[in-house]
Amino acid sequence: MREFVFALEYEPGCNRVADALADHPDARIRSLSLHATDDRLWRVDHATGTSAALEDIEGAFLNGDYYADCLATDDCGATQTTRVLDRTDDTLVLYSTWERTPTCASVPHIARDHLGDGVLFETRHEGRHYTWRIVHSGVGDPAAFFDALEAAVGDCARMEMLRAATTEADAPTGDGTGGASGLAPEQEAALRAAVEHGYYESPREVDVGDLADHLDVPRSTLTYRLRRAEERLAKGYVADERFADAPSTPL
Template sequence: MRELVFALEYEPGRNRVADALAGHPGTRVRSLSLHATDDHLWRVDHATGTPEALAAVEDAFTDGDYYADCLATEDCGATQTTRVLDRTDDTLVLYTDWEPTPVCASVPHIARDHLGDGVLFETRHEGRHYTWRLIHSGEGDVGAFFDALRDAVGDAARTELLRTANASAGGGTRADADGVGLSPEQEAALRAAVEHGYYESPRAVDAGELADHLDVPRSTLTYRLRRAEERLAKAHVARSVAGDAAPAPFE
């Protein structure tokens, strides 16, 4: 089994959910369940945030031009139903049932075409970054999958590979060669942050200045640093527990 983790970073105005999350920093949406067949997709998502942020997320999910992850650049005429399963002041659980048309495309359907049946999907949406974690047999063509994904996404979003690794028999993943599993982009951001004094106290540069140095949007830089810091912290804790073989959680 193989693990594949990547992110789509949406441009403003190209994804209603991304726009809603970008307007409410700290709000997150993660999938609780996601299943796809050739002609259907069902998912349950859990959102956390302020009441105002959750209202914006609900509006984005239920708006007619969202269509449950459809990557088509124009109105595809798909049929979608979204229902609220649970709501509190700071959480929202949404169920979505999507029936695509022949012109539609989505990450799960592209994955089925190139990675085979039995792919497991897990997602997290934060700001304009939509992170996908796929567990697949390893027998498909990952290169063809990414080519098809980039063609479907077009200029609506940037695609960034975060990690690819073998899945262990225990359900976790073996870390990449660096022992932590940072993507090249995460490692570059972390290295630049250290070299330019971002972690000094007081800081020698702020996030905006560091982003300018790397020629990436500030939101992209902070996203990469948070993911890198998360993996480093979890790797440190895992190593400190003798004999601990706990799987690395989705990031």
């Protein structure tokens, strides 16, 4: 089995969901279920945030010119429906279905074209970053998949590879990221720069805006990379601690 994790960073005005999330930095959307056939896609998403954020997210799904997952730059004539399954003050659960046309494109459909059937998808949306985790059998042509994806997103989004690895069952050692830290190169570079420039000192010697200017990346991109790096390192630390505290099994 193979795993790919990558992010699409949408330009303003290219994706209504990304625009809504950019207006509410603390809001998040993650997929609970996502499936695709050759001509259909259906998914359940769980959004968290303030009441105002959820209202904007709901509006982006319900009132968009075309389905939010479609990579076409104009209305491609697809039939889509989104329903609210649950709503509280700080959570929103949405069920969406989408029947594509020949001019439509999406990450799952491009993956099916180049990686075959039996592909699993997991997504997380925060700000303008739309992170995809894809697990597939290892057959197909990953290079052709990413070439087709890059062509489909065009100038609307920038693609950033975060991880490419075999799954644990197939990998004898390491996590396939190519770095000792287990971080994507962009995340490791961001973390090193943050440490070197005093971002983690107390009080901070540099703020995220100045650090982003130094690295010549958008502020939102740097914030995203640092958050993902911190998340991965924190989870790795806790996992190591649990392993160390686990009782040994006598031989």
